Structure formats: structure tokens, C-alpha cells
């Protein structure tokens with residue numbers, strides 16, 4: 001028996017990879033009543049939404065391979081169109097990233113007559129020059145910065161490149177804070193550049209944005225769940241793993257609790273498909289010896305994301321119909337920059353407030369609401385207080401992708417924890433990548449491979 005603890009995308013991908021190799025009986029234990037973890041769908045007053053807006057792109061190869069394999073419905077695919085909304089529902093800036101291979105995709109942006117619309121010539125020239133230089137340097141900072149490259153923040157990198165403030169506000173800050181969920185003043189430039197390499201510098205479809213037709217659960221998690229069940233995987237939902245013990249060499253026992261009921265599962269190997277915090281808790285509750293992997297979890301910081309879902313009536317929805325499916329709220333002078341991105345869903349919009357550190361969370365919902373109300377009034381002509389709303393704050397939405405975030409060792413990246421038979425899969429184990437569905441899926445697959453090799 002192999003036990004996987006955690007039914008987020010890492011645990012699901014791990015279970016699927018083990019099943020494909022017919023690796024004996026598998027039990028997946030999930031504390032929540034449903035699978036999906038931090039990337040799951042919800043139904044709110046009959047509307048299909050997600051716990052937080054997830055933008056996935058064509059570069060997420062392993063995620064979409066997994067979804068194809070389980071027969072999930074096709075996701076809505078569209079070319080990347082980076083749009084900025086100014087006042088009165090007007091899209092004032094728009095970069096339709098051409099579906100061309102590198103380098104035409106970036107270089108065409110600098111040629112007048114091509115996109116981006118509304119970008120002053122200095123922005124276009126700067127953008128093309130930056131992308132061309134990154135490509136020349138093979139998407140690596142070490143050329144210009146040597147050993148200092150990994151310690152360079154996004155803000156410092158942009159300042160060294162003399163990027164115009166307007167371009168930072170409209171493009172670089174939202175893309176970096178969206179992809180890394182970390183404020184640019186401390187976010188890692190090397191990781192952002194890795195994201196750019198895979199997307200803007202990738203194949204012609206790498207930048208495509210893919211959105212589930214209904215929500216993340218119906219079009220993603222549920223089909224994986226059904227496939228796993230069809231392969232005989234035992235899924236224990238609503239069961240929390242509370243401790244691990246090793247009754248004899250090569251044998252594990254997982255203690256799980258459901259309500260007041262405790263039971264034990266014997267296993268020859270265990271995968272903790274858990275983020276750093278829950279991994280650390282389970283480790284210390286099990287009195288396992290400290291390893292370099294477990295020491296690292298304790299030092300990871302996190303950032304929150306708040307998504308504010310707003311129900312729209314027919315009239316409000318038709319007033320916004322000409323807007324793209326998702327867009328950035330441009331910085332406007334005198335207006336607080338609370339929400340960064342807006343997504344449209346049938347009968348609703350979601351406003352995303354990302355890169356929230358502990359101190360920014362302390363400002364509290366009231367302060368966020370008053371800033372957001374102003375933004376919505378000016379940008380979209382909506383009155384926040386009149387709208388039916390659902391606020392979802394994921395406190396530990398992602399690990400903080402700062403320049404100080406400790407990098408996983410090669411062994412950790414393969415899923416090893418330092419104790420034989422006890423593995424880990426999670427979105428912090430793919431070096432050079434931020435916390436994403438794709439890194440969770442990659443880690444799940446690669447941990448399964450290590451376990452099979454044992």
C-alpha cells in the first residue's frame with residue numbers, strides 16, 4: 001500500500017502517475033470534504049467560481065497532459081491579450097501577444113502599426129530591447145550580475161534597465177505579482193525571468209491562456225478524481241492524517257482522524273503531498289528527526305491572496321460585456337491600487353488582490369473594501385456596497401517567491417525528505433518556478449517516479 005496525504009494537484013498528479021505504472025494499492029487521504037486543495041471550484045448562489053482566479057497558460061505542459069489523460073473537458077484557450085482598463089470601462093492599453101514563435105512575438109511589439117495599442121513608443125522599444133537581451137543572455141541573469149543574479153529583486157532589475165514607471169505600473173508589477181504572488185520589491189527576478197522564458201520565450205502556443213469552461217473542479221479536479229476511482233484508488237475525503245510512525249523497518253503506519261474516529265493505515269511508502277506548514281506540523285507531531293528538508297519548510301514565508309467575487313445583474317453584466325475575459329486595473333493617479341486583476345465569469349466578476357504580506361493583511365477588510373469601492377466606481381462604474389459579494393482570503397495562498405526563499409536541494413526536488421520511504425510532493429519543490437498548479441503537478445509526477453525506482 002502507498003499512502004498519499006493531501007488531495008491537491010500535487011497529490012492527484014502523484015496518484016495518477018503511480019496508477020499508470022500499476023503500482024499496487026493506493027490510498028489518498030484528504031482532510032477537506034473535496035479534492036483540489038488551493039485550486040478548486042466552488043458554486044456560489046448558483047454561479048460557478050473558483051476559490052481564487054487561476055490563470056493557466058500553454059506552458060503548463062504537464063498539467064494539460066494529465067487533464068488529457070483523464071479525459072477532462074477541453075479548457076477554453078485564447079491568445080494572451082494583456083489589457084489595461086482605465087476609467088469608465090475603457091481599455092486604454094492592450095498587447096495582443098502574437099501567436100508566433102520567438103523572437104517575432106516580442107520584436108513585432110516595437111514596430112509601429114503592430115501591437116501593443118496605447119503603448120507609447122519608449123515602452124515598446126524598452127520591452128523589445130529587454131526581451132531581446134534576455135534571449136541573447138539565454139534567459140539568465142548571471143551574464144550581467146554574476147553570482148549576485150539569484151539575489152536580485154524584480155524592482156532592482158527593472159530599475160537597472162531604466163524601465164519607464166508607466167510600463168512598470170501597467171505591465172511589470174501586475175505580471176510579476178500575479179505570477180509570483182510576491183511584491184516586486186522582494187520578489188526574485190531570476191524566477192520571473194524563468195516564467196518569461198517558458199511563456200514569452202516559449203513555443204508559439206506557450207503564452208495561450210487556458211480557462212476552465214465551468215470551474216476548476218468540474219473541468220479539472222472532478223475528472224481526475226473519477227479516473228483515479230476507476231483505477232481502484234481509495235480516496236478518503238474528510239480524513240486528516242495526524243501522525244506517522246514506523247512500526248518496523250520498511251513499514252509505515254499513518255494515523256488518520258475523521259471527527260472523533262481514529263484509524264490506522266499500514267503502508268510501505270508515504271507521500272506527503274502537503275505545503276510547507278502542514279508538512280512541518282505532521283513531521284513534528286510524529287516526532288520525526290529533523291532533516292535538512294524539514295528544516296527548510298520552517299523557514300518558508302507565505303503570501304495571501306484575496307479574491308472578491310461580485311454578483312452582477314443582467315444590466316451590469318451587459319455594460320461590461322465589451323471588456324476582455326480578464327484584465328488589469330491600470331494605476332490611476334489619486335486612486336488606491338487594491339485590486340490588480342479582474343476576471344469575468346457568467347453573472348459575476350472576481351477582483352484579485354494578490355501579494356498580500358502579513359502587514360498588508362493587517363490593514364483589514366474595511367480598508368481594502370473602501371479602496372476597492374473607489375476603484376470599482378472609477379474603472380467599472382459599479383457600486384461595491386450595492387453588490388452581493390463573497391470574499392475569499394487564502395491566507396497561505398503561496399510560498400513567498402522572494403530572493404531569500406531557500407531553494408530545495410536536488411534530493412528534495414526529487415521528492416526525498418531524508419527519511420527512507422517517506423516522500424514529499426509540493427509546489428515548492430521545482431527549483432526556479434513559483435508556486436503554481438504546474439509545479440505541483442510536476443512535483444507529484446517526479447516524486448512518483450522516485451518512489452517507483454526505489
Ligand SMILES: Cc1cc2nc3c(=O)[nH]c(=O)nc-3n(C[C@H](O)[C@H](O)[C@H](O)COP(=O)(O)OP(=O)(O)OC[C@H]3O[C@@H](n4cnc5c(N)ncnc54)[C@H](O)[C@@H]3O)c2cc1C
Nearest residue numbers: 006008009010031037038052054055241397427436437440
Ligand atoms: C487564491 C489563489 C490563486 C492562485 N492563482 C494561481 C494561478 O493563477 N496560477 C497557478 O498556476 N497557481 C495559482 N495558485 C497556486 C496553486 O493553487 C497552488 O500552487 C497549487 O494548487 C498547489 O497544489 P498542492 O497540491 O501543492 O497543494 P494544496 O493545494 O495546498 O494541497 C494540499 C492538500 O492537502 C490537504 N491537507 C493538508 N493537511 C492535511 C492532513 N494533515 N491530512 C490530509 N490532508 C491534508 C489540504 O486540504 C489540501 O487539499 C493560486 C493559489 C491560490 C490560493
